Amino acid sequence: MTKRILVCVCLTLSAVTLNVGLGMSANQSGEMPAKVPVPKITMQEALKTATDIVPGRVVEAELEDEDDISFYEIEIISSDGMVVEVQVDANSGQIIKQAREGEVAYITVEEAIKSAEEFLRWHAVEVELEEEDGKAVYEIEMVNNLGDKQELEIDALSGKVLEPEPKKSEKD
DSSP, X not given: OHHHHHXXXXXXXXXXXXXXXXXXXXXXXXXXXXXXXXXXXXHHXXXXXXXXXXXXXXXXXXXEEETTEEEEEEEEEETTXXXXXXXXXXXXXXXXXXEEEEEEOOOOHHHHHHHHHHHXXXXXXXXXXXXXXXXXXXXXXXXXXXXXEEEEXXXXXXXXXXXXXXXXXXXX
16 A cells, blocks of 8 residues: 555656646746737738838738837738838837838739730640849740640739730641
């Protein structure tokens, strides 16, 4: 009976020691984990503020906290295709920063294919993003039901169909 009690005590002490050790290893400093600041304005309000200043399509938004200042960092693809970062104060709703990121935002491959297929009513069989005369374009090879091929160029920023290449009569 004493052995049984001794084993139970040892197992209990081991379990307690393991739990304490795991708890301390999760937070080495012994401090309580930092809480996420609760913003006074919602993300939806911040998005509206940002897009009122920079009209376009929002592609990313997150709540940040730096130097005890909470703000929403919002990336917008503006009408000229550039990525613009807008920071909106999470407490006042005021714009803190607005800067072009220098990145060019292209339409997606799916959007380019859709433009080409709506224009020609053929099927896309190959798509490549190329640079022609300093301009980014999607070159899309199209095929009709008879096997005829034609290449279209789609402006990678606007999605507009550019001058179609002459039809190829041969069946490559």
